[in-house]
Amino acid sequence: xxxxxxxxxxxxxxxxxxxxxxxxxxxxxxxxxxxxxxxxxxxxxxxxxxxxxxxxxxxxxxxxxxxxxxxxxxxxxxxxxxxxxxxxxxxxxxxxxxxxxxxxxxxxxxxxxxxxxxxxxxxxxxxxxxxxxxxxxxxxxxxxxxxxxxxxxxxxxxxxxxxxxxxxxxxxxxxxxxxxxxxxxxxxxxxxxxxxxxxxxxxxxxxxxxxxxxxxxxxxxxxxxxxxxxxxxxxxxxxxxxxxxxxxxxxxxxxxxxxxxxxxxxxxxxxxxxxxxxxx
Amino acid sequence: xxxxxxxxxxxxxxxxxxxxxxxxxxxxxxxxxxxxxxxxxxxxxxxxxxxxxxxxxxxxxxxxxxxxxxxxxxxxxxxxxxxxxxxxxxxxxxxxxxxxxxxxxxxxxxxxxxxxxxxxxxxxxxxxxxxxxxxxxxxxxxxxxxxxxxxxxxxxxxxxxxxxxxxxxxxxxxxxxxxxxxxxxxxxxxxxxxxxxxxxxxxxxxxxxxxxxxxxxxxxxxxxxxxxxxxxxxxxxxxxxxxxxxxxxxxxxxxxxxxxxxxxxxxxxxxxxxxxxxxxxxxxxxxxxxxxxxxxxx
Numbered sequence: 001x002x003x004x005x006x007x008x009x010x011x012x013x014x015x016x017x018x019x020x021x022x023x024x025x026x027x028x029x030x031x032x033x034x035x036x037x038x039x040x041x042x043x044x045x046x047x048x049x050x051x052x053x054x055x056x057x058x059x060x061x062x063x064x065x066x067x068x069x070x071x072x073x074x075x076x077x078x079x080x081x082x083x084x085x086x087x088x089x090x091x092x093x094x095x096x097x098x099x100x101x102x103x104x105x106x107x108x109x110x111x112x113x114x115x116x117x118x119x120x121x122x123x124x125x126x127x128x129x130x131x132x133x134x135x136x137x138x139x140x141x142x143x144x145x146x147x148x149x150x151x152x153x154x155x156x157x158x159x160x161x162x163x164x165x166x167x168x169x170x171x172x173x174x175x176x177x178x179x180x181x182x183x184x185x186x187x188x189x190x191x192x193x194x195x196x197x198x199x200x201x202x203x204x205x206x207x208x209x210x211x212x213x214x215x216x217x218x219x220x221x222x223x224x225x226x227x228x229x230x231x232x233x234x235x236x237x238x239x240x241x242x243x244x245x246x247x248x249x250x251x252x253x254x255x256x257x258x259x260x261x262x263x264x265x266x267x268x269x270x271x272x273x274x275x276x277x278x279x280x
Numbered sequence: 281x282x283x284x285x286x287x288x289x290x291x292x293x294x295x296x297x298x299x300x301x302x303x304x305x306x307x308x309x310x311x312x313x314x315x316x317x318x319x320x321x322x323x324x325x326x327x328x329x330x331x332x333x334x335x336x337x338x339x340x341x342x343x344x345x346x347x348x349x350x351x352x353x354x355x356x357x358x359x360x361x362x363x364x365x366x367x368x369x370x371x372x373x374x375x376x377x378x379x380x381x382x383x384x385x386x387x388x389x390x391x392x393x394x395x396x397x398x399x400x401x402x403x404x405x406x407x408x409x410x411x412x413x414x415x416x417x418x419x420x421x422x423x424x425x426x427x428x429x430x431x432x433x434x435x436x437x438x439x440x441x442x443x444x445x446x447x448x449x450x451x452x453x454x455x456x457x458x459x460x461x462x463x464x465x466x467x468x469x470x471x472x473x474x475x476x477x478x479x480x481x482x483x484x485x486x487x488x489x490x491x492x493x494x495x496x497x498x499x500x501x502x503x504x505x506x507x508x509x510x511x512x513x514x515x516x517x518x519x520x521x522x523x524x525x526x527x528x529x530x531x532x533x534x535x536x537x538x539x540x541x542x543x544x545x546x547x548x549x550x551x552x553x554x555x556x557x558x559x560x561x562x563x564x565x566x567x568x569x570x571x572x573x574x575x576x577x578x
Contacts, residue, residue: 092305258401
């Protein structure tokens with residue numbers, strides 16, 4: 001059967017390869033651009049052969065408009081938001097996935113429904129409230145805002161991992177009179193270690209990439225790297241090589257995490273939808 | 281009797297434990313999402329113009345009434361429908377076609393999957409900036425290079441109103457088609473091969489096999505992808521904002537961007553709130569309709 005029609009196979013591979021090159025190429029092109037001088041960037045026709053320079057990286061790291069403070073800002077916001085999210089989401093996910101209690105369906109639906117709020121509808125009240133109490137441009141304000149999208153997502157992703165743990169393990173632990181908290185800590189949590197790692201990375205990734213909340217609630221003190229990238233284009237109109245170098249630095253962490261996580265991407269992207277529509 | 285009491289107390293114990301674990305998260309969600317929602321509903325009933333604070337005050341339904349005669353609002357509604365419809369259809373059709381093709385390639389799928397992950401993990405604002413500069417700028421951009429080589433000439437992709445709309449649709453499609461592709465590829469890979477073998481023996485051609493076997497089997501996955509993609513498209517922001525800012529004029533100003541610009545460029549947060557409430561209503565109505573559809577079919 002296979003190898004029967006090699007020409008057809010070749011054609012298939014070429015079509016698929018072309019389609020996927022379209023996805024990889026802009027990223028590779030940006031990588032290439034980041035090593036060009038601004039002169040080479042504006043060359044027509046675009047050139048593949050040029051003498052590479054590290055000046056752009058030197059400039060965006062240590063120059064006048066260094067993005068190091070912005071990277072630090074992103075690290076602080078994303079890390080704290082992720083920690084807080086996971087501390088709340090793991091226990092909540094366990095309760096929703098495993099325990100019996102009144103109004104369980106309603107509470108699950110509530111968590112799902114909070115995800116329906118459009119970001120712009122949330123950022124307006126946050127802006128008004130934080131402005132009133134003088135908390136614009138603070139880490140606390142932005143981190144609270146990040147919980148609005150990370151917490152419902154993390155809870156539902158954790159539910160799906162808790163549901164995969166065999167029931168017998170839990171029952172055995174409970175029969176041992178271990179106590180519920182100890183059973184959760186010593187028996188269940190070790191089973192979902194992988195799920196916790198995946199959820200943590202996803203939450204971090206989403207926080208790192210966020211833009212609208214950061215641009216509205218941030219300022220001179222709190223300015224994540226996504227906002228810095230945007231300012232680059234408005235301030236330094238044609239310095240694309242520097243923009244490319246900054247973007248490559250800013251996106252390197254998420255690209256590496258994404259490749260590392262590739263097996264779990266589909267699950268992470270579809271969580272919630274499976275629940276909201278199916279099951280009940 | 282003692283057994284019954286024990287069971288009861290075990291149940292009560294479980295309930296208490298569940299509330300203790302779930303409580304903190306629910307309280308935080310109430311404070312961070314539900315309270316702001318109430319505030320949004322309230323601010324949509326007020327006139328709040330930061331540039332003219334002395335005009336602020338309760339305005340009843342004025343903000344909503346104003347929409348009826350606001351051409352920019354109707355324009356943004358139309359653009360939202362076009363943008364959402366076009367991007368979702370393109371993503372599903374291209375994603376499914378590619379998944380069907382790639383499924384028949386025995387080796388090299390791993391490389392393709394990595395390429396597909398790249399756009400998904402990039403920040404939409406960075407995607408918008410890449411396209412605005414390296415891909416779509418006249419003369420030196422990649423797209424212009426292609427059209428010039430093909431003899432179609434150079435175009436101002438983000439400066440011309442119609443081309444700008446097509447461009448932002450292309451950007452969104454570029455970034456999110458991999459999502460449809462990956463989900464559908466994973467679904468197709470789980471289908472039992474013997475069904476197709478039997479159909480082949482029955483001399484069903486490729487199109488018949490697709491229509492009568494593959495499509496019904498993957499319908500739930502397709503519907504799920506459509507629902508998720510519609511939600512993302514309705515709240516698309518950063519890529520458009522970075523590429524065109526909603527312009528030129530209001531050529532790419534979907535409702536989400538209009539609400540944002542009204543609130544944070546024109547500092548009219550009362551009217552912006554009302555626009556956001558309309559967007560929320562549309563999101564809820566659309567998702568309700570689609571979940572109904574899914575349950576009816578599924």
